[in-house]
Amino acid sequence: MSGQRVLQVEGLDVSVGRRGLLHDVTFSIDRGERVGLIGESGSGKSLTGLAVLGLLPEDVHARGTVALAGVDGNLLELDERRLSHIRGREVAMVFQEPMTALNPTSRVGDQVAEAILLHRRCSRGEARRAAVELLDQVALPAPAEAARAYPHQLSGGQRQRVVLAIALANDPELLVCDEPTTALDVTVQALVLDLVVRGVTARDSALLFITHDLSVVATVCERVLVMYGGRIVEAGPVEEVFRRPRHRYTQGLLEASDLEQAQEHTRLRTIPGSVPPAGRFPAGCVFRNRCTHATRECETLPPWTGPSPEQGYACFHPAHETAQVGS
Numbered sequence: 535m536s537g538q539r540v541l542q543v544e545g546l547d548v549s550v551g552r553r554g555l556l557h558d559v560t561f562s563i564d565r566g567e568r569v570g571l572i573g574e575s576g577s578g579k580s581l582t583g584l585a586v587l588g589l590l591p592e593d594v595h596a597r598g599t600v601a602l603a604g605v606d607g608n609l610l611e612l613d614e615r616r617l618s619h620i621r622g623r624e625v626a627m628v629f630q631e632p633m634t635a636l637n638p639t640s641r642v643g644d645q646v647a648e649a650i651l652l653h654r655r656c657s658r659g660e661a662r663r664a665a666v667e668l669l670d671q672v673a674l675p676a677p678a679e680a681a682r683a684y685p686h687q688l689s690g691g692q693r694q695r696v697v698l699a700i701a702l703a704n705d706p707e708l709l710v711c712d713e714p715t716t717a718l719d720v721t722v723q724a725l726v727l728d729l730v731v732r733g734v735t736a737r738d739s740a741l742l743f744i745t746h747d748l749s750v751v752a753t754v755c756e757r758v759l760v761m762y763g764g765r766i767v768e769a770g771p772v773e774e775v776f777r778r779p780r781h782r783y784t785q786g787l788l789e790a791s792d793l794e795q796a797q798e799h800t801r802l803r804t805i806p807g808s809v810p811p812a813g814r815f816p817a818g819c820v821f822r823n824r825c826t827h828a829t830r831e832c833e834t835l836p837p838w839t840g841p842s843p844e845q846g847y848a849c850f851h852p853a854h855e856t857a858q859v860g861s
């Protein structure tokens with residue numbers, strides 16, 4: 535793999551008995567790249583994600599190659615002992631239901647600290663301090679106090695942020711998210727999406743983001759893969775695919791969703807101009823600098839450091855409807 539490549543999936547076929555579930559799935563993700571995987575229910579998105587995590591169910595048969603930066607060999611052929619070293623370090627995951635990922639009998643700070651201790655040489659005290667810092671990064675209020683809470687004492691959104699903190703604890707090369715906000719209240723979805731983007735951006739990690747929600751892809755990803763019947767039928771930059779879908783299935787998918795809304799996310803929010811003054815936009819707005827792919831909350835925009843103030847920004851947050859960028 536090239537230096538920039540983090541994940542390379544080639545010719546992945548998955549079957550159960552004679553039934554083919556994935557057919558010749560081939561794609562790659564580079565360092566720092568955020569890639570969405572969309573498709574209708576049953577199209578094979580989750581199986582693809584599980585293959586990348588070395589978590590395919592035992593009853594399925596897989597052929598092909600899954601190569602991950604920093605890992606020798608084909609993930610599909612590694613034994614469970616080796617895979618458990620890789621998971622949580624080179625590749626980490628956030629699934630839909632945070633409660634299943636957390637241990638209900640252990641304080642959340644200890645669970646984050648455990649994740650750190652599994653892959654890093656440091657003292658328990660250092661791991662605990664790093665855990666509080668991570669809980670702070672995922673915007674848990676009063677992180678030192680939150681660290682002492684049990685999962686059931688937190689809201690669903692807070693629990694998912696703990697899962698994200700665990701996933702990011704060892705700066706993974708690749709983060710795989712499978713519908714991480716589907717089970718959450720709509721008001722906290724945007725926050726969690728923002729935290730995912732900020733978490734991978736800060737680490738230059740690659741992201742594979744599985745969802746059926748096109749507007750989520752528009753918010754989070756730069757490139758999109760469209761699955762249908764176990765195959766990738768279309769791939770390209772999000773704006774291009776959403777604006778000019780080539781495959782009949784993608785066209786249908788966009789029509790079935792709110793095409794207007796999905797396009798708005800990518801088209802109407804492109805705002806030329808220089809850095810918006812801090813505090814000018816509603817909290818939660820996400821600005822994307824197209825040159826560096828940096829994403830920041832508008833309230834805390836730092837001084838502009840990009841190559842040119844003329845590059846412009848795009849805001850993908852629905853709350854930004856009425857806000858305008860001053861030049």
Ligand SMILES: Nc1ncnc2c1ncn2[C@@H]1O[C@H](COP(=O)(O)OP(=O)(O)OP(=O)(O)O)[C@@H](O)[C@H]1O
Binds near residue numbers: 582594
């Ligand atoms: N262990 C298994 N044994 C048999 N069939 C399976 C198994 N796991 C998944 N499948 C089938 O493989 C196909 C793809 O499943 P997958 O979970 O990847 O779909 P998906 O696109 O993620 O759907 P959803 O959005 O509903 O989660 C489905 O038809 C599913 O029934």
